[in-house]
Amino acid sequence: MRIVMKFGGTSVAGAEKIRHAAGLALKAVAEGHQVVVVVSAMDGVTEDLLDLADAAGSGNRAALYTVLGKVRSAHEAAARALGAMDEVDPLLGRLETLVSGILAVGELTARSRDAVVAFGERLSTAMMGVAMGCRAMDGHGAGIVTDDHFGEADPLMEISMHQVRQNLEPIISGGRPVVVSGFIAANQHGVTTTLGRGGSDYTATILGAAIRADEIWIWSDVDGLMSADPRAVPEARLLTAINFAEAVEMGKFGAKSMHPRALEPAAAHRINVRMRSTFNPDNPGTLISDATAAGDAAHAVRSVPMLKKMAMVTVGGAGMIGRPGTAAAVFTALAEARVNAHMICQSVSEAGISVVVSMGQLDKARAALERALVKVTSGPHANVVSSLKVQENLAIIAAVGQGMKGVPGVAARVFVAVAEAGVNINAIAQGSSELSIAFAVDEAAGSKAVAAVHRAFGLGG
DSSP states (O other), X not given: OEEEEEEOGGGGSSHHHHHHHHHHHHHHHHTTOEEEXXXXXXXXXXXXXXXXXXXXXXXXXXXXXXXXXXXXXXHHHHHHHHTOHHHHHHHHHHHHHHHHHHHHHTOOOHHHHHHHHTHHHHHHHHHHHHHHTSEEEOHHHHTOEEOSOTTSOOBOHHHHHHHHHHHHHHHHTTTOOEEEESSEEEETTSOEEEOOTTHHHHHHHHHHHHTTOSEEEEEESSSSOBSSOTTTOTTOOBOSEEEHHHHHHHHHTTOSSOOHHHHHHHHHTTOEEEEEETTOTTSOOEEEEOOTTOSOTTOSOOBOOEEEEEEEEEEEOGGGTTOTTHHHHHHHHHHHTTOOXXXXXXXXXXXXXXXXXXGGGHHHHHHHHIIXXXXXXXXXXXXXXXXXXXXXXXXXXEEEOGGXXXXXXXXXXXXXXXXXXXXXXXXXXXOTTOSEEEEEXXXXXXXXXXXXXXXXXXXXX
């Protein structure tokens, strides 16, 4: 069997864990499987490198050397234990040279930030290569080419698939494993880019599609996908099997699933994805497949994920009624400000549009909508919007399941359960796919609402 194994940051956080992960991969090789390993940066290192880049760009020399020392110390300790200093020390030297250059220039660009952040995966890849005794390369070396959208680059799929197949096939077909860095690639000029959130998972599915893998295994610190967050619902159970559509919906609403974009290559090529725990490898985890009705079909709702730290921005005004283009102006303003809308609601009267965004993007969203619609005194949108209201500290909760489609009464059961729990709903949205019903509540009542819906559909273990 041909397998792509991706190890997340918690699975490679230190020498002992890297050895353990390498052992899992080498066991599969010993059993006759052809294996490609994809690794993330060590747990917490990506955040440290972002802080390092910001310190260099802002001229904060003290913060720069503090963070650089932390990064160097963690990797040197792991490298010494693994016998990988010859591979790691030159990379740390290049990182120090890079941030020193940014500090000297006094300017941090999106391109230079990507160059700094990429060292997390470069370092963990080098150590995993030594631990496995095999060849290690970055995503660009494997063949992944992207556009120039630094920070969240889009792969050029046709050329990437061809190059990955050309570069990796001769290695793995000979029975030798190979380690590839997740998250990072390069544009057509060879300049380092990063794939954004879920980038290492995305790397794994791109490689899996290119080499026509039988399965892609995503190793992390959890057994798989759950029917709810166990912290909110202690009786939550492991989902042994779901399909790609359900996994995408769960990922949108904060479940510990893969980023929806990362699932696309696997879904398009019908390659099974298995989510497993590095620390409980005997558990088969959750299988994500192309099956029409994966798992327990008796439950219309399969999972109740929750996305915290949300805020809702509502633009309103009598001038919006019957006025074409208002919704387009709202979404254009948010898109130009690079604000992600997690949930959208519009009243039937057309007098208001509500958009739920993360708290971290609230200020950008509010400013963008004020500029585009509220403070406009001339042009097609003058005097259309008269108010902008904000509700902070919300949570989005979703009832997700393929079995919901075409089944009457599911929404009623959801909202009756929430009402009986004494929780007020601020906004509701349902997509045309009928795979999920989402609603926003005060974050303080979020766990109570999740537990109520979970009980209503009998999802407990």
